[in-house]
Amino acid sequence: MKQLICTIFLVLAGTALFGKDFSLSAGAGGLLGGSFTRYSISANGIIGSVNQSQKANQFNYGGFAFFDATYGILSISFQNGSSNNDDGGMIYKSWESMLGFSLLGKYPFRLNERLTIFPLLGAEYQLCLAKLRTDHPDYPDDPPYTVRRWNDDDVFYVKDWNSWFVNLGGGLDFKLPKNFFLRGELLYSIRLKTPYEGKFLDGIKKQTSDSNPKLGGLSSGPSIRISAGYSFFNTDIRWRKSKSSKKKAEPVLQVPVRDDPYKQDTAIALAEDEREQVPDIAAADEYDGIAEKSIAAKDRADRERQAAIDAKAPMAVEEQYNRAETIYRQAMTEFNTKNFAAATGNFDRSATLFTAAAQEAELKRNQAEKTIERAKERSAESAAYATYVEQIMEESHE
Numbered sequence: 151m152k153q154l155i156c157t158i159f160l161v162l163a164g165t166a167l168f169g170k171d172f173s174l175s176a177g178a179g180g181l182l183g184g185s186f187t188r189y190s191i192s193a194n195g196i197i198g199s200v201n202q203s204q205k206a207n208q209f210n211y212g213g214f215a216f217f218d219a220t221y222g223i224l225s226i227s228f229q230n231g232s233s234n235n236d237d238g239g240m241i242y243k244s245w246e247s248m249l250g251f252s253l254l255g256k257y258p259f260r261l262n263e264r265l266t267i268f269p270l271l272g273a274e275y276q277l278c279l280a281k282l283r284t285d286h287p288d289y290p291d292d293p294p295y296t297v298r299r300w301n302d303d304d305v306f307y308v309k310d311w312n313s314w315f316v317n318l319g320g321g322l323d324f325k326l327p328k329n330f331f332l333r334g335e336l337l338y339s340i341r342l343k344t345p346y347e348g349k350f351l352d353g354i355k356k357q358t359s360d361s362n363p364k365l366g367g368l369s370s371g372p373s374i375r376i377s378a379g380y381s382f383f384n385t386d387i388r389w390r391k392s393k394s395s396k397k398k399a400e401p402v403l404q405v406p407v408r409d410d411p412y413k414q415d416t417a418i419a420l421a422e423d424e425r426e427q428v429p430d431i432a433a434a435d436e437y438d439g440i441a442e443k444s445i446a447a448k449d450r451a452d453r454e455r456q457a458a459i460d461a462k463a464p465m466a467v468e469e470q471y472n473r474a475e476t477i478y479r480q481a482m483t484e485f486n487t488k489n490f491a492a493a494t495g496n497f498d499r500s501a502t503l504f505t506a507a508a509q510e511a512e513l514k515r516n517q518a519e520k521t522i523e524r525a526k527e528r529s530a531e532s533a534a535y536a537t538y539v540e541q542i543m544e545e546s547h548e
Contacts, residue, residue: 173384178215179377181229184208189367195358208233223254245282251275254317266323270337278311310346315339329381341369444490447497451478454504470510474503
């Protein structure tokens with residue numbers, strides 16, 4: 151068990167040193183759980199033999215506090231438990247109170263800005279604070295919390311129920327504003343051999359003179375933990391609070407555009423390493439909404455501008471196009487300096503003017519085509535008339 155704890159500690163230390171994101175948080179919550187014990191005892195000695203089973207179903211409840219260092223959770227818990235026991239046909243009840251210390255390794259996987267899931271694996275040690283057994287027919291005179299005797303030399307103390315557990319499971323964090331979060335964990339715990347069970351086997355040896363009595367089975371069970379926590383240190387800028395509560399974060403945006411002497415052809419990127427996180431998720435969502443509207447307005451202006459460029463070449467719409475282009479350049483300047491509100495308005499205005507320029511060019515193109523068609527028709531009529539006059543003149547000469 152000591153080797154397991156050392157291994158967990160080394161893994162946590164390594165991931166903390168080399169992990170990209172690291173945070174510290176703490177919190178508290180409640181737990182509900184249970185354990186199911188199924189043992190079989192067998193011994194065959196010179197002076198006797200034993201072949202029986204033990205069953206216990208226990209319900210646990212309590213509370214805990216934790217300290218989280220991103221890749222590991224150290225927690226302390228207090229819980230009470232009550233169980234129904236069947237000891238080889240002898241039915242009785244028992245109660246206990248335990249103080250637990252656990253160290254769990256975890257590896258977080260961020261699903262989105264609010265949800266993070268993580269697997270859990272580690273160890274827990276529980277100190278028995280009180281043990282109460284009643285209605286056991288074999289020990290009617292035992293004090294309810296201290297001893298249970300095989301004989302005058304064999305005594306069971308409360309500390310004999312101290313236990314090691316191996317815990318495995320998983321959890322989920324839900325991010326709240328102001329660096330608070332809710333956490334849910336589901337664990338399955340496997341209890342290792344306790345001093346009580348070791349003494350119990352020693353007693354079986356004396357009863358039967360069997361030098362190697364057998365104890366088989368398992369004591370294990372699930373638990374669910376619900377807690378609330380606060381992240382007070384974080385190198386992940388998506389969770390870190392702003393240094394100034396009045397200053398909002400502003401992403402560095404680079405805009406992809408068509409071939410143009412005023413801009414570069416780059417991809418939209420969010421320079422997270424160069425910005426501070428907004429104070430809470432609501433402010434971040436509002437800010438992202440403003441930026442998205444500005445980007446959408448720019449995309450529309452780009453489309454209409456290109457349509458106007460395509461239309462203006464053969465047609466005389468230079469004045470309308472130049473006016474729209476001036477407003478568009480102003481919007482680009484505002485956009486690249488992150489003045490999104492002003493940029494959105496100018497993008498919309500330039501898009502409207504580009505649309506009008508393209509429509510006017512289309513109208514003039516249609517008018518020109520109609521004029522050409524009419525000219526062709528008139529030309530054809532003139533040619534026919536000239537032919538007719540020529541025929542008359544020829545007939546006159548004859």
